Amino acid sequence: MVMQAETTTTVADDVVPLAQPFLNGREIELVTEVLRSGRLSLGPMVTRFEDMFASFVGTKHAVAVSSGTTGLHVAAITAGWGEGDEVITSPFSFVSSANIARYTGATVTFADIDPQTLNLDPAAVEAAVTSKTRGIVPVDIFGWPVDMDALSKIAGTHDLTMVEDACEALGATYKGRNVGAAGVPAVFAFYANKQMTTGEGGMLVTDDDHLAAEWRSLINQGRADSGQWLAHDRLGYNYRLSDIASAVGVAQLEKLNRILTMRREVAFAYNRLLADIPGVNIPLADGDGNERSWFVYYVVLDEGIDRNDVMLKLTERGVQCKPYLPSIHLQPYFRELGFREGMFPVAESISARSLALPFFPQMSPQQQQRVADELRDVLAAG
Numbered sequence: 001m002v003m004q005a006e007t008t009t010t011v012a013d014d015v016v017p018l019a020q021p022f023l024n025g026r027e028i029e030l031v032t033e034v035l036r037s038g039r040l041s042l043g044p045m046v047t048r049f050e051d052m053f054a055s056f057v058g059t060k061h062a063v064a065v066s067s068g069t070t071g072l073h074v075a076a077i078t079a080g081w082g083e084g085d086e087v088i089t090s091p092f093s094f095v096s097s098a099n100i101a102r103y104t105g106a107t108v109t110f111a112d113i114d115p116q117t118l119n120l121d122p123a124a125v126e127a128a129v130t131s132k133t134r135g136i137v138p139v140d141i142f143g144w145p146v147d148m149d150a151l152s153k154i155a156g157t158h159d160l161t162m163v164e165d166a167c168e169a170l171g172a173t174y175k176g177r178n179v180g181a182a183g184v185p186a187v188f189a190f191y192a193n194k195q196m197t198t199g200e201g202g203m204l205v206t207d208d209d210h211l212a213a214e215w216r217s218l219i220n221q222g223r224a225d226s227g228q229w230l231a232h233d234r235l236g237y238n239y240r241l242s243d244i245a246s247a248v249g250v251a252q253l254e255k256l257n258r259i260l261t262m263r264r265e266v267a268f269a270y271n272r273l274l275a276d277i278p279g280v281n282i283p284l285a286d287g288d289g290n291e292r293s294w295f296v297y298y299v300v301l302d303e304g305i306d307r308n309d310v311m312l313k314l315t316e317r318g319v320q321c322k323p324y325l326p327s328i329h330l331q332p333y334f335r336e337l338g339f340r341e342g343m344f345p346v347a348e349s350i351s352a353r354s355l356a357l358p359f360f361p362q363m364s365p366q367q368q369q370r371v372a373d374e375l376r377d378v379l380a381a382g
């Protein structure tokens, strides 16, 4: 049974939605297979999903988890961070990139970003290293590959462990190599707005047998290698992904290359439609073996334009948009730790001027034209 792509939007017909998953009959078929099998957790569909994922990214192991955040938490534990340690990450990311260090008891330190890539600036990371620094969380923001070679060099010099937050970058390449296959533990996420989805879910990847075994125990209540249900070797968690969610994951992976191509085509069409609108800056173009995996389509407005006013007007005109991303260090619970405006000026400037536009693989040329026309109009009206 192959159905046409179904849209799952709950917005009015005349509204262009921000994001939509790309689903067809295959998800229903595989979920039904799981339900009929009666193996709803710790079953063969999880293993099938993990094996397919590992071969897509090009790592020896993939371990499925309940979300990107739980995967990052587990990776932060095995990175060895804890009380008294400092971990450096990007202020221009989703909060999980920073929260995971705090979950372990470590202190978060931020380093500013590069204004073009919007990823951690290696020189700023080097400057942020202190005698207490134990780790780095590089993030591939908006699907753009972070400069892992430069960061690995810093990590090597200062004996730091790294966890790559690749939650937004499935399918991206760094210097011709798949993101996630750099030899550093990496984590992907499958929330419904991601390149592929399982509703909620995530995946840890590594080539290290010992590390993968430790992750499998940690996400399964710290269970012992003996496999006995009530034997627990360590403090663990229930971060497992169900077979039902894994079935959705397998169906998504089967068409992932097609989804990624469709997303790229929509993004390139936006590039053409928006490039000449005064005040609008489009995303950095691929080059030097670096290829973005299109998670969101964002633009950065020129300084002096009231981004929030532009967003309000776009929303009134039926174009959904989002201020993407606010800087993490200015969230209330980080301000309580003493973080303030002015500490990471590049991230703050981008946060004040960037917005995500409607973006999904099945977006029609008419919908894209409408977004471009409305944005042009709103900006021209001042």
Ligand SMILES: Cc1ncc(COP(=O)(O)O)c(C=O)c1O
Residues within 6 Å of the ligand: 067, 068, 069, 070, 093, 094, 096, 097, 139, 141, 165, 167, 168, 189, 190, 191, 200, 201, 202
């Ligand atoms: C950069 C980044 N890190 C971590 C996460 C967390 O993933 P999840 O929402 O699956 O916990 C996300 C997802 O939004 C993300 O974009």
